[in-house]
Amino acid sequence: xxxxxxxxxxxxxxxxxxxxEPSPKTIxxxxxxxxxxxxxxxxxxxxxxxxAAATAAPQKSEDEAEVDLSVRIAEKxxxxxxxxxxxxxxxxxxxxxxxxxRKKEAAMVAAVAVEAARPKNGTHWSYExxxxxxxxxxxxxxxxxxxxxxxxxxxxxxxxxxxDLEQVAFDYHPSSFNEIDNxxxxxxxxxxxxxxxxxxxxxxxxxxxxxxxxxxxxxGRGTEMVVHMxxxxxxxxxxxxxxxxxxxxANSLIQTVWNNLPLEKLTTVTPSIVLDVNxxxxxxxxxFTYMGSLSEPPCTENVLWIVMKQPMTASxxxxxxxxxxxxxxxxxxxxxxxxxxxESM
Numbered sequence: 001x002x003x004x005x006x007x008x009x010x011x012x013x014x015x016x017x018x019x020x021e022p023s024p025k026t027i028x029x030x031x032x033x034x035x036x037x038x039x040x041x042x043x044x045x046x047x048x049x050x051x052a053a054a055t056a057a058p059q060k061s062e063d064e065a066e067v068d069l070s071v072r073i074a075e076k077x078x079x080x081x082x083x084x085x086x087x088x089x090x091x092x093x094x095x096x097x098x099x100x101x102r103k104k105e106a107a108m109v110a111a112v113a114v115e116a117a118r119p120k121n122g123t124h125w126s127y128e129x130x131x132x133x134x135x136x137x138x139x140x141x142x143x144x145x146x147x148x149x150x151x152x153x154x155x156x157x158x159x160x161x162x163x164d165l166e167q168v169a170f171d172y173h174p175s176s177f178n179e180i181d182n183x184x185x186x187x188x189x190x191x192x193x194x195x196x197x198x199x200x201x202x203x204x205x206x207x208x209x210x211x212x213x214x215x216x217x218x219x220g221r222g223t224e225m226v227v228h229m230x231x232x233x234x235x236x237x238x239x240x241x242x243x244x245x246x247x248x249x250a251n252s253l254i255q256t257v258w259n260n261l262p263l264e265k266l267t268t269v270t271p272s273i274v275l276d277v278n279x280x281x282x283x284x285x286x287x288f289t290y291m292g293s294l295s296e297p298p299c300t301e302n303v304l305w306i307v308m309k310q311p312m313t314a315s316x317x318x319x320x321x322x323x324x325x326x327x328x329x330x331x332x333x334x335x336x337x338x339x340x341x342x343e344s345m
Contacts, residue, residue, distance in 0.1 A: 161340065178271075228242055253275065
């Protein structure tokens with residue numbers, strides 16, 4: 001190997017030296033004599049007749065050539081390593097930037113999900129679909145009890161404790177009223193002066209409305225419709241009287257309500273007649289009672305429920321009219337969570 005390197009170096013030097021020697025045809029001795037400085041500039045050129053060994057270029061030794069080649073190889077390797085290191089650094093920066101971008105995108109997606117799940121304090125709700133009972137608590141923070149409450153209504157009234165319950169004292173009178181189709185049901189607001197008294201507390205009737213099918217169950221059995229009569233005491237306690245409705249004879253109070261339905265939703269009609277709420281009460285006054293909640297948003301708890309055992313009737317035509325307006329507007333049965341249910345003997 002050393003010989004090859006030395007031979008290559010010798011050949012290169014000889015070639016360079018030969019390239020620098022002038023052709024014999026171009027040598028002009030007279031000029032050489034006239035310009036002696038040229039001989040000093042070109043030490044390899046000798047006057048005619050000089051010995052051949054004196055004109056040969058000095059050769060590098062074999063060791064020097066090998067050292068020179070090793071230096072060049074080391075420089076090339078260093079250059080290659082520097083380029084590789086630079087590419088590695090650029091790749092690392094690109095990966096870091098990509099990871100940062102992915103983390104940012106993931107954080108944005110998570111933020112959107114959290115924002116979507118956060119209650120918006122809306123007011124629109126329904127009985128089915130996206131705004132149905134399962135999602136009421138997600139629509140408005142004030143409705144949290146709809147999904148987290150432990151005493152929600154309605155429930156299946158079974159295994160009631162039969163006791164000698166006091167009778168509910170009703171003090172209802174023919175009264176003026178107005179009606180509104182509020183987008184969830186037909187609601188009848190009754191003028192003041194209609195009361196019921198139970199458990200030593202008197203409650204004044206505020207309004208009554210209808211559900212189809214009936215929300216309450218009695219030992220697993222429901223009815224086609226129900227009337228909920230909402231009362232409030234002077235200290236804002238709430239009592240709801242539920243009157244179950246089955247198909248049968250027409251009901252005069254219901255017919256009066258149907259006769260005065262508003263033509264459009266969310267409009268109020270105030271008839272110039274009176275309404276006798278006694279016409280919706282059954283003859284038998286035995287009942288179930290338990291503590292529950294409003295059965296629609298905001299699902300307020302600590303509500304006294306009184307569910308009359310004897311159903312009242314409405315004609316098929318009266319049932320059909322309401323079903324055209326609201327074919328389904330009932331909340332599903334809720335967990336009883338060990339609540340006590342009392343039942344008249």
